[in-house]
Amino acid sequence: MSGFDMNNYVDVEPLEIETGLPDEVCPIMYTDEYKQVMSVARRLMQEGEYSERALQLTSKAIALAPAFYTVWNYRYSIVEHLAKESGDVEGYMNKEMDWLDEVTLGNPKNYQIWSYRQALLKIHPAPSVKRELPILQIMIDDDTKNYHVWSYRKWCILFFQDFTNELTYADSLIQRDVYNNSAWTHRMFVMKHTNPSKHEVREEIEYTKKKIEIVPQNVSSWEYLRGLYEVFLDCEYDEETIKFAEKFTDDILKLDITVDKEVSALPNIESSYALEFLADVFAKIPSPENTNNAKKAYTALSLKYDPIRSALWNHKMGQLA
Amino acid sequence: MSIEMSESENIVFLRDKHIKYIDSLDKKQEDYEYWLSEHLRLNGVYWGLTALCLLNAKDTFKKEDVIEFVISCWDERSGGFAPFPGHDGHMLSTLSAIQILATYDALDSMNARDIREKCVAFIKGNQMKDGSFQGDRFGEVDTRFVYNAISSLSILGELTPEIVDPAVEYILRCYNFDGGFGLCPGAESHAAQAFTCLGTLAIVNKLGKLSDSQMEELGWWLCERQLPEGGLNGRPSKLPDVCYSWWVLSSLSIIDKLSWIDYNKLRAFILQSQDEKKGGISDRPENEVDVYHTVFGIAGLSLMGFENLDPIDPAYCMPVSVTSKFKKYPYDK
Incomplete structure (x- = not known):
């Protein structure tokens, strides 16, 4: 891969930003390099130049400002053109994906990377799920709850229809990490x-x-x-699962729990979510005993196990028959 | 770490410092960060202006300069607004532009050069077959852009059933088993997506499409975001962040369950995230402030009725004094 060299663009007249505003409102003190690269990129975009040097310039621009989606859009058009011209669309697209892997590794929080990847796969003549898995693995290893990476993974699975x-x-x-909600969902x-x-x-x-x-x-x-x-x-819900949940609540539903219960009289339990689960199950299957249990569970949540949401638990209690 | 009530009541809301902080933002143009955030500039102006409105300090920005800047961001080629001159038009910045103009009661500045017509065509042209919207012609699809489209068209009074009905169907497909909404069908529930989905339904008067039990589940999922220390997170087992004071509270307000949050604890969390020296609010205590967290912290306080702030509309994220003039959908014939 040939390196980026500003000398390849001496014939391009830079296109400066025109805001039409007085200097004190919008004078941006760019670094010289950024200013140079972007003003050349703007001109090439305006002229619609789809060339190898234009591609290299977008690499440079993306390295300087990875979230500048306009440059990504331009790069996509360049790649579409050059891949056709090259006579080897598959080889060209693979090379582009290699480049994208590198950028991805350096910009884990970027949005553009993933939609750009989707766009490339849609025009790739022989896309492969195997090609995608390693980079997905690396990115998830880096941040196991990265919303974009998980979303992209789902998109891939649907695109390739491979759930195996x-x-x-x-x-x-x-x-x-048993708390990883992304993995659970x-x-x-x-x-x-x-x-x-x-x-x-x-x-x-x-x-x-x-x-x-x-x-x-x-x-x-x-x-x-x-x-x-x-x-x-x-x-x-079956009896076995209800018994399973009760294991984590220290049998507190056997106690007499009313709103004026002393908080200190309630024992510590292993899981407030188990109690919530039970309350929900009991509320859904109406019987005098279940309703009474649900009421006790909501009261206990409100008093001791989840008091920050007491307004919610009181509301739930009001809905019981 | 829990805050005692008496202690949290002693924290002061730094109104004047926040105004000064927002006013200072556009004067930092020598900063590296400033030009790197070009792609969010128009959004940033909207955040700053909205915060100022809530602080009853709308005149801090020069109205004529801001309107001129907004119009200079219009991208004639796409028909949408870009976040900055020379960028491509995008749904996110198009909504920001329209919100700013509406806040200044200056939507008629879109009458020049057919901006209004072309902008409406840009927004409608980004709707996909399944009712969703892409952010621009490049094809990134998610519920944020559905919200952008519906809110923009609503402010302009240009909604139609052809646009609204498929968009609503798409939103309903993003509802999840756990009671939240995801970025697209099947994606993990996220608090910001609760706002974009419920905001869309509220704007087009279609909240009735959600069943009573879905409303209950939503209320549960949203108030489950409050952590014992008072702040709200965006997903289970994540850290609290001031911006969710907006995404979660606005959603709860839309479905009329705001009271399921512990106001005093959340207020304390937001106020502890203020920068006592220079003003502004950060994502959580001790972090660097920015305009995004500043507006959403203030907006959250406004929804809870604290600090004598101007009221904010939970569906539009704009001052009620502005949104009360919008034509409500469905339109009278």
Whole structure:
């Protein structure tokens, strides 16, 4: 790859920014290099030049200001033209993706990288999911909750219609950090798209319970457990799961809990989310006993286990029959 | 670390310093950071102006200069507004431009050079077959751009069922099993997306498309964002950030469940994120301030009714005094 050299652009008349405003309102003190590169880029964009030197200039401009999406748009047009001209579209596109990998590694929080990648894959004659997985892995390793990387991964999976690696992949992230909500919701994304059998849903429930046993106070795993029942099992909660949740609440629903209960009389419990889960289940299956239990659970949440949301718990209590 | 109520009540809101801080922003043009943020400049002006309006200090910026700058950002080729002269038109900056002009009651400045017509065509032209919108012709799609489009067209009084109905369908597809909204169908729930989705539905008067149980779940997911120390996060197990004082509170306000938040604790968190020397608000205590967190911190305080701030409209993120004049959809024949 030939290096960037400003001497390749001496014939280009720089196009300075015109705001039409008095100097004191918008005089930007650019560094000389930025000013030079951008004013040449602006001219080439205006002229619509699609050439190897224009491509190199966009590399330079992107290195200086990675979020300047106008330059990304221009680069895409250049690549589209040059790939056709080269006679080897696939080879050209692969080379472009190699370049993009490098930029990606240096700019993990950038938005443009991922939509640019999607645009390239759409015009790539032989796109491959295998080509995408390593860079996704590196970027997730760097920031395991990076919203853009997860979104791009989902886009890829749908684009290639290949769900085979996904549950294992999400599991590897959950093993690293059981609180990783992105990984938990990725599992739901996979489940919803793969039409799981009752048996597979049961396995998923068991998987989730094992993770809850490791860390009981985790909103993500409890919410996922609830989601599995709601999405795949018509909210038909079984006795086994109710007993499972009760394990983390120190049997407090056996106590007499009313709003004037002394907070100090309530024991510490392992998981307020388990109590929330139980309250929700009991509220959904109406019977005098369940309603009474739900009321006790909401009261306990409001008094001691989640007092910052007492307005919510009082509202929930008001909705009980 | 929890703040005792009496202690938090003693923290003072630094109104005058915030005004000074916002006023100083455009005068820092020798900074490296300043030109690197060119791609957000028009958004930055909107954030600053909106904060000033809430602080009852709208005249701090020179109206004529700002309007002239906005018009200079119009990109004739695309028909949309760019964040800065010489950039491509984009949905994000187009909304900022329209919001600024509406705030100054200066939308008629779009009558010159067919700006208004071309801008409406730009916005409508970015709608995709599934009802979503792309940010520009390059094709990045997400619910932010749906909100940009719907809010912009609403301010201009140009909504139509052909645009609105598919957009609403798309938004509803972004609702998740956990009670939140994602960036696109199937994407993880995120508090900023709750705002873009609920804001869109509120503007087009379609909140009724959500069932009662979805509303309950949404309320739960949103108030679950408040951490014991008072601040709000954007997703489970993430750190609190002042900007969610806006994204979460506006969403709760839209679905009429604002009271599910502990106001005093959130107020304390926002006020602790002020810079006592130069003004401005940061993402969380002890960090560097910026205009983005400043406006969203102030907007959150306004929604909660603190500090005698001017009221803000939760769906438009603009002063109520401005949005009350907008034509409400569906339009009378």
